[in-house]
Amino acid sequence: MADALKIGVAGLGTVGASLVRILQQRANALAVACGRSIQVTAVSARSRDKDRGISMDGIAWFDDPAEMARDADIDVFVELIGGAEGSADLSVRAALNRGLHVVTANKALLARCGVELAQMAEAKGVLLNYEAAVAGGIPVIKTLRESLTGNNFSRIYGIMNGTCNYILTRMEKESLTFEACLQEAQRLGYAEADPTFDIEGNDTAHKLSILTTLAFGSEIAADSIYLEGISNISIEDIHAARDLGYRIKLLGVAQRTESGIEQRVHPTMVPLDSVIAQVDGVTNAVALESDILGELLMVGPGAGGNATASAVLGDITDIAKSRPGAQKVPVLGRPAHLLEPYRQAAMQSHEGGYFIRLTVQDRTGVFASIASNMAANDISLESIVQHSKQAARPGQHQTIILVTHATMENAVRRAVAAIKQEGYLVGEPQVIRIERPKG
Amino acid sequence: MADALKIGVAGLGTVGASLVRILQQRANALAVACGRSIQVTAVSARSRDKDRGISMDGIAWFDDPAEMARDADIDVFVELIGGAEGSADLSVRAALNRGLHVVTANKALLARCGVELAQMAEAKGVLLNYEAAVAGGIPVIKTLRESLTGNNFSRIYGIMNGTCNYILTRMEKESLTFEACLQEAQRLGYAEADPTFDIEGNDTAHKLSILTTLAFGSEIAADSIYLEGISNISIEDIHAARDLGYRIKLLGVAQRTESGIEQRVHPTMVPLDSVIAQVDGVTNAVALESDILGELLMVGPGAGGNATASAVLGDITDIAKSRPGAQKVPVLGRPAHLLEPYRQAAMQSHEGGYFIRLTVQDRTGVFASIASNMAANDISLESIVQHSKQAARPGQHQTIILVTHATMENAVRRAVAAIKQEGYLVGEPQVIRIERPKG
Known part of the structure; x- marks a missing residue:
């Protein structure tokens, strides 16, 4: 059996703690599947004393994730800190500069500087995996990046924000107002205290920008997305939609047109008898339309500690199964320097x-x-x-x-x-x- | 750029011809994505003279696929002949013995001797990829084998036969009898002249047996599947189901129970408001339920030349992106010699x-x-x-x-x-x- 793969996990929130627990509890099964063991040898988080149900034996602690990226005895740096800037950004760059594989769930970081990070990873010959960054547990990154290589895409779209889908589902099922459902979502932990980022579509836009690049081979353009949130959707709209045979979902849509690529996030009427119309609550769904395959729809959990940890785990086991430097999956579907400039189709x-x-x-x-x-x-x-x-x-x-x-x-x-x-x-x-x- | 990956394609029916056309027409885009070019250098089929819309320049012709597997100048042997025995079996074994990577769409062959073939591939350190063998264009093999490594599965189920789903959909939508819909399916080319294998569930059983092994880590046991087809489903059943809030689908189901693993293929009532109930016509769907991820449902084309070719193409590009012998994805999710004996749960x-x-x-x-x-x-x-x-x-x-x-x-x-x-x-x-x- 090959040497153990050594993992450093930065960020021990819900996802990070789930991940470390799973890696520890399933060590034997993972070693069988990967042909080598996977060991967490370093972690970094804000509070060292918190009980997270994790054994810290043999795990080095770092207060500073960037220091962990630079100095820890690890092969893979797992970034679960979040945020487009600050320590997530600094530590990922430090890890890539050192030639470590990186796994991240950070959609905001990738939306802001994914192309640059992909170039760094490709220059060092390491993997940068980010399945958890889009639609949580749904393996849409792997599907676009590996399974559908060679397909030409016409449109991709999806329900990529569980908070919005939960609110819209509750509004319809219980005939409640947007405000009432938002408060309920906040009470259940599905929505943040400041929900703007979710309900105004920014979160969906970050995810969409990554999928657009994978599908259409253009540079990430998260700032060129037409945005409309769900806060002005009324119960009257939802009832009228239903009477006409539609249901309202917040979709992110990227579409190839003659004048360029449309990227848009807005409340959308989908036919009531379509599969995506049945996707309820916090569940996510992503549809991929391409010329060879046809249409593929994937439905699954878009958030939550375990579902997200499952995606991160898949990224780690992919690295464990390959020999260092041997697998050459381009980070963004094609080598970063060959991505085309984003040609924006006018929303008009x-x-x-x-x-x-x-x-x-x-x-x-x-x-x-x-x-x-x-x-x-x-x-x-x-x-x-x-x-x-x-x-x-x-x-x-x-x-x-x-x-x-x-x-x-x-x-x-x-x-x-x-x-x-x-x-x-x-x-x-x-x-x-x-x-x-x-x- | 690395050397070209040389492909030999055995079987030039709808799928094989689509595949070769796509590899020729998209050569440049594929080379960019894979970091090396992919060239078809050999083919084998029954009739040499048939016009398949393929350029034969630089492609060696073999009448015998096993001879191609032994002698052709190829790195990857693609088996699209079909059938559990005969030349498909002989040629795949010849290719593995020679140390070639193998890509196959042959569910019957894998259901019969997949464990043995996996052992051969693992002994030689080559890849044996078979995404197209189950649910056509839906990337369920890759998802089980790579994305969900480390998950413990409780149940997997799906609509894996387009012929049956087409017939059941038509029966409900048009209030037609089973026989009328079967004839229509035959006229449209969705059903064979002898439809037994599809409508009695054998085709679904082959596919299910492969998914069971990937999900539960047990040896392939295609002969231990409880089978009931759809030929005795009446329009009365379909109407009664609808009145009660259900829809009838032919499902393949594998489920972990205390007494072992259930594998069963039978007409099944699914709730009318479930996502899988909306999967109509020849479309397939596979649901995976596991402890870390939760539930993932994938919906897409289960058959057809292009959709199947897309899956085969994904398998080939995976090989193109890895260095020879460098990637160690176990063929059946874990090394073949570590698969457990299949412990059958009694249908009673x-x-x-x-x-x-x-x-x-x-x-x-x-x-x-x-x-x-x-x-x-x-x-x-x-x-x-x-x-x-x-x-x-x-x-x-x-x-x-x-x-x-x-x-x-x-x-x-x-x-x-x-x-x-x-x-x-x-x-x-x-x-x-x-x-x-x-x-």
Whole structure:
């Protein structure tokens, strides 16, 4: 049997503690599967005294993760600190500079400087694995990076934020408001005290940017993503979606178009009978559409200590099974210096179906005015319905729901702006994009 | 750049021809991703003259695949001949004996002698990859073998035969009989002229046996699988399932129990609102349940030239990215000599919910008799309903549907046998097992 693979774990939160426990408890089974044993020989965390249910025998302690990366007796540096800057960034760079393999779950770091880190890893001939950075336990990185090499992708999309999916699921199932479900998610630990990063789509955007690079071979462009969160989704939208045969999910979507690559994160109507519409609660899902394979959908836990630790463990066992420097999986699917510049498709040119909900004053000619504004912008309608169940009484507000056939984003924006000028709208119009599986 | 990886392809049917075309057309992109070029240098098939849309420049032709395996100038032998014996078997053994890497899509061959072939590959230090053998384009082999190393599995199950899923989907959607849908499947090329192997579950069983070994670390035991096909599923069953909130799918299921490992292939009721219930038509799906990750479900194309070629291509690019002899992924998840003997759980001890459909003569006391026979066997009922929509007129037959809570298979068999003795049954009782996602 080959020498043991020595692991240093930086960050002993839920994921890090789970990982070390699993590596210790399953040492024998892992040694059988990998042909060598895997030993945790160093750890680094903030508080040394906390009881994490881990045996510290034979494990060196470092207060500073960068010092651990530079000096510890390890072959693999596992970064579970998190954050795009600071000690996560410093320690990963130190590890790569030293020629250590690196495993990280840090989507923010990769979104910010993944290409640079990939170049460092490739220059040193080491592996940089990051399965846990996107969609937790779902092996989407390995699938894109290894299984689907040679495929040309047309679109990838997914539910990549459990907090948002939990909130949207609860809103629909219990007819609760966004605020009520957010509070519940916070109480259950599914949402942070400051939930902005999740509910406004930034977390999904980080993950999407990594998948975009793997699928389309372009440089990571996390700052060029169109972002809309779920905080203005109302229970009325969810009910109207359901009546029309749709369900609302926060999707991250990357799509190849003639003018470049679209990257967008927004609330999305998906058909009620699609597989992805059934993905409930904190579960994640990622769909990959390519020319050779067709469509592949993976559904699984997107977060949580154990599920994330499972992904990190897979990255570590991959390293344990290969001989040092022998496996040449390019970090980002192709060598980092061969990635193409990201060519951004303008959101104005996005083409798709749209759901538009308008609250209007009940007066003569409103229907006709809306319809003619749509026609004036070449928007063809799949349906136009008055949504309220009972007939509105004169003087009341009415809700009108439009669903368009495939049309251009800028046409919809122009039409909605024109309708706003007409003076009969009450409040802001709601516009939600529709996304259909390839099928 | 390293030397080119030389590929010999045995079998130029739909998959083989797709594969060679893709390797030729995407040569540049593949070379970038793999850090070396991949060249098809030899092929073998039955008919040399057939036009397959492939350039034969620089490709040596072999009439005999075993001869190609022994003599051709190749690094990787790709077996796409099919069949558990004969030239597929002979040529794969010849290739492994020579120390070539082998890629195969041959589930029947692996089900019959996969452990032996794994031992040969491991003795020579070569890779034996077979992603396409199970669930076509879904990367379930790689996920089990690499991503989830260290997980302990409790259950794996899936829709692994597109023919059966197509037929069941059509029966439900169009209210057609099994026979009508089978004929349609044959006309569309989704079913063979002799469909027995697909519709009676043997094909699913082959695939399941491979997944069982990867998940549970036991020797392949394809002959120890409980088998029930879909040919006696009626449209009445499908409608009754739907009314009760279920859908019928042919599942392969492997499950760890106290008495051993269950392997079973049978028509199965899955909850209508589960993700797997939405998997329609020829699409496949595989669910993996393990203690660290939780549940992972993968949905994708299970067959077809391109989807299968995509899986074969992933296997080839994995070899291209590694240095010869450098990567030590055990063929079956752990070294073949460390696989445990398969310990079969008796089907009689299977525990789960059951759907039981009885057609009975309409006479006094039948309901009571059925209920007391169930009670006598300690079977607790979730529901017992008379299924016909209109009230039955006296003298007519009635349909009675029972759904049980979790119970033992042998209790159900005893109860059904006792009910048959009562003399009021018309025709055979229908018994369908219920399977619930972990959720």
